[in-house]
Amino acid sequence: MVSGCSTWKEPTPAKERPDEISTLLSIIAEQNEGLRTIKGIGKARVTNGGKTYPMRIAWVASRPDKVRFEMLGIPGQSSATLSFDGAHYYFISPGQESIIKGEPDDATIESIISVPVNVKDVIDIMAGKVPVIDFDSASVNHREEGGDLIITLQQGWFGKSQKIYYDPMTKRVKRAEILSFTGSLEYGVRFEKMTRVNDFLLPFIFSLSSDNGASFRWETERCYANVPVSPHVFVLVPDAE
Numbered sequence: 001m002v003s004g005c006s007t008w009k010e011p012t013p014a015k016e017r018p019d020e021i022s023t024l025l026s027i028i029a030e031q032n033e034g035l036r037t038i039k040g041i042g043k044a045r046v047t048n049g050g051k052t053y054p055m056r057i058a059w060v061a062s063r064p065d066k067v068r069f070e071m072l073g074i075p076g077q078s079s080a081t082l083s084f085d086g087a088h089y090y091f092i093s094p095g096q097e098s099i100i101k102g103e104p105d106d107a108t109i110e111s112i113i114s115v116p117v118n119v120k121d122v123i124d125i126m127a128g129k130v131p132v133i134d135f136d137s138a139s140v141n142h143r144e145e146g147g148d149l150i151i152t153l154q155q156g157w158f159g160k161s162q163k164i165y166y167d168p169m170t171k172r173v174k175r176a177e178i179l180s181f182t183g184s185l186e187y188g189v190r191f192e193k194m195t196r197v198n199d200f201l202l203p204f205i206f207s208l209s210s211d212n213g214a215s216f217r218w219e220t221e222r223c224y225a226n227v228p229v230s231p232h233v234f235v236l237v238p239d240a241e
Helices: 002-006 018-030 106-113 119-126
Strands: 037-048 051-062 066-072 078-085 089-092 100-102 137-142 149-154 161-166 173-179 185-197 200-209 215-225
Touching (some): 018 149, 018 161, 037 106, 051 119, 078 106
Antiparallel strands (some): 051 066, 089 100, 161 173, 173 185, 185 200
């Protein structure tokens, strides 16, 4: 019994290391900080209720809160458009006589990708930046044998928490999870492939997931950074106007 216990190691506990935590969070803050607009086209796969739905999407975004998605049908034609101008959302689909307009909430974009994430977080993720919650305390965990560095951020007693996983060598974020106060996963993001576009490192493949089994996987085909984008692009108006 004594011999068996001698080989067992106490797990490395999470510790408050203010300087290290500050450094790791500053990596997120500084990532692609000069990126203002992105534009591109790619394909996505939504999985929900055991069914998978593929789609092609063209998009243009202006940080922090403006984005327009064109869900593409036959080549060159849009089958539906969802846009956010920072104050309202707009939606129109084929055969629809009028544009639906309303105040955005988390359910708006969830209706498209099936994962409960807000539009600002989606824009940050597309821009290669990890959304970070407001927090009251933070700790860092060093996994043994070259494992990930993990920062845990915690709000108050009944607040959310977040785990951010860094590659221990490059200090790049690999994935992140936002959890409710009960510990259930609100959503997680995983960066699967990063590609340099001009001076920016952008996620050409990323995935989102939630506790309800829904997931969204994105693959960029072409992407352009800091292209001129008019604010009017994000406001949908009837063709007659």
